[in-house]
Amino acid sequence: MSRVKCEHCGYVWDYRGRGVLHTTCPRCRLKVKLPKEAVGRRGAEPGVQGRGDLVNRVLEDFGYDGDKLIQILIRLQKELGWLPMEVLREVSRQLNVPLSRIYPIVTFYKAFSLAPRGRNLIRVCMGTSCQVRGSQMILERISNLLGISPGETTPDLRFTLETVNCLGCCAIGPVIMVNDEYYGNLTPASVTKVLERFGVKAPSLAGGVG
Numbered sequence: 750m751s752r753v754k755c756e757h758c759g760y761v762w763d764y765r766g767r768g769v770l771h772t773t774c775p776r777c778r779l780k781v782k783l784p785k786e787a788v789g790r791r792g793a794e795p796g797v798q799g800r801g802d803l804v805n806r807v808l809e810d811f812g813y814d815g816d817k818l819i820q821i822l823i824r825l826q827k828e829l830g831w832l833p834m835e836v837l838r839e840v841s842r843q844l845n846v847p848l849s850r851i852y853p854i855v856t857f858y859k860a861f862s863l864a865p866r867g868r869n870l871i872r873v874c875m876g877t878s879c880q881v882r883g884s885q886m887i888l889e890r891i892s893n894l895l896g897i898s899p900g901e902t903t904p905d906l907r908f909t910l911e912t913v914n915c916l917g918c919c920a921i922g923p924v925i926m927v928n929d930e931y932y933g934n935l936t937p938a939s940v941t942k943v944l945e946r947f948g949v950k951a952p953s954l955a956g957g958v959g
């Protein structure tokens with residue numbers, strides 16, 4: 750922790766970040782140069798330095814406000830694609846919010862992931878409307894093609910497969926989302942074509958299944 754004084758408004762506070770040259774004054778919101786001892790901590794955790802810088806930046810953007818914990822976690826999830834434990838520990842440390850409060854949040858909301866996610870996120874709707882239209886077959890086809898179960902990521906980090914309860918477009922079920930795109934009225938054959946667009950090969954389907 751370092752004592753920092755804002756050169757603009759004179760406000761003094763305890764800076765708990767590490768590894769950046771500047772920070773933002775919590776009072777006047779102007780950029781403030783950090784003292785040497787704060788910057789000198791750069792490299793204290795070489796394996797996580799990039800993530801540490803990101804945490805600092807995000808916390809500064811939200812004014813180190815513990816009441817904005819969920820928004821902070823959403824931003825970190827968006828930037829990193831997942832929430833590594835060392836990131837959660839750093840958020841906990843700098844906000845002075847116990848991990849026991851952070852952990853239930855990141856495990857409750859599906860938007861958060863505690864494991865690396867693939868570059869392509871596939872969400873299969875398993876809501877009632879999609880289920881009666883065959884979403885189970887769609888899920889099984891995708892699962893077979895990728896070789897993973899729901900909640901898993903392919904070893905090459907290309908795909909993560911998830912199920913959701915409704916994607917909000919029940920009339921065109923069964924529906925999946927790949928990243929931000931919706932695909933509806935699917936059959937096992939058509940979902941195979943969708944995945945082929947993302948480079949998935951389906952050699953086992955030579956017999957024309959689906």
Ligand code: FES
Pocket residue numbers: 874875876877878879880914915916917918919920922924
């Ligand atoms: S139940 Fe599948 S989109 Fe609503």
